[in-house]
Amino acid sequence: MNLAPATRNGLAAALTAYVCWGLLPLYFYVLGDVPPLELVGWRVVFTMPVCLAIIWARKQAGELRAAFANPRLLAQLLLSALLIGSNWLIFLLAINNGQALATSLGYYINPLMNVLLGTLFLGERLSRVQWAAVALAGAGIALLLAGAVETLVVALSLACSFTAYGFVRKHTQVSAVPGLTIETTLLLVPAVVIVILAANSAQGTSMASGGYTPALIMGTGIATAIPLMLFAVAARALPLSTLGFVQFLSPTISFVLGLTVFGETLDTTRLACFGLIWAAIALYSWDMLRRSGQTPA
Template structure:
């Protein structure tokens, strides 16, 4: 087995693919910028349900799904995770649509540190010395960034906390990635249908069918929602939560680069300092991962 095989079988490929989708999310949200955040999240959930059920059928996982549905403890945990991920989606879309892009980006820069803290506090994971140095560098960068956004820090913290709890519980729940996601969407289906129904009774009516491009973008929300969460749920079951947490720096960095080169947002000194510190930390962290994987392969 090669060193690359060792790393990828540990879930790294799944994590990188998930962050590639999440990082491109601002480009996708341009297509639905006129859709109310609450209604958009409700439609994301509703269009994800048939997609998840189709994947369950194609992969022959109905027995696994029934087993999860019959497990009271797993259902209770998945009820909490479904609330966490729905709240996270809403906060992110609301922040983007109301011009709090900086707060949304900061939330996903705080998230990796929170995930690593959770991994050490609740899962008994430990960092190697070089990884501690990398975490310190990243923490300095995030602190500099947070110092310039204190008024909206609550948004950033709520986003980081909701997804951090989601990932931690998904790592521990007795449910596979696809079965777990299917149950989460089923649990959220009724409240989402009520939200969509309420918007349909308002003066502006439902956004579905209002415009062909917009409607297509809302339907695309199904795979845009399900695919990265499936990849993440697979990675979270294969990787240490501390390592997976550090990889969370990828998607906000992609968003940062999109803001700089696509949306032409001004580059603030705090952002540049954060970017340099985090990527110096990322280089050190990746070096340590590769060195450790090489040692395991040789051994």
């Protein structure tokens, strides 16, 4: 199948972004000795120069200045900054506690929560097949109440915070990198306070650790900003349905890492939950394809 150059580039950008996000648990697992709150602080600090470099390279300084001059926009970005900062902290706490499978589940649930949010607040309407998919996902989540509450808390916390973040950013009139730059700026003061407190603690700052730890901490800025920039490229070049399918690559990679590298196990409850979530995703995706005319009814 011949694809237009823009579509090929968009697909390559999407695949690269979601592979990077899928591998993040591995990256942060290596940094397991760094306290999660301190790591979030350093992540904000080192994301800032990467964002500014991208702003300079893409000549978006004017858009950045205009956004800073808009109080309503700043208020929206303050909310999104708090949501994404919370999401980062929850994610790092989960990886630090050996719960990569729970993070995978959270990001599998996320697109289905987006659907539900659109129905509740944006007036979007679901077909009966799509409601059936949401019901399957709900059944999978309910299963965790029977014997995997910790997994449920992590998965829903990640899914809810990222869904809310996406909802706020969808209604914030600013593009990806300027938006992330402002979010990072708004989080910078608390981040600096966190790293200063870490430096003055009994344990001391993790940046003074030996080996590869300081370099990996500095690399969190690139690990945060670059996939987001690639995602912005992909979002402009690809149909939403295509992007929706590619996004499942990230939690799938995390799922495989959880079972293999991190040695987590799936008990019957968690396996049944994943099965129902996967069935819900398959059903919803099939209905989307059918409605777009890409597969027979």
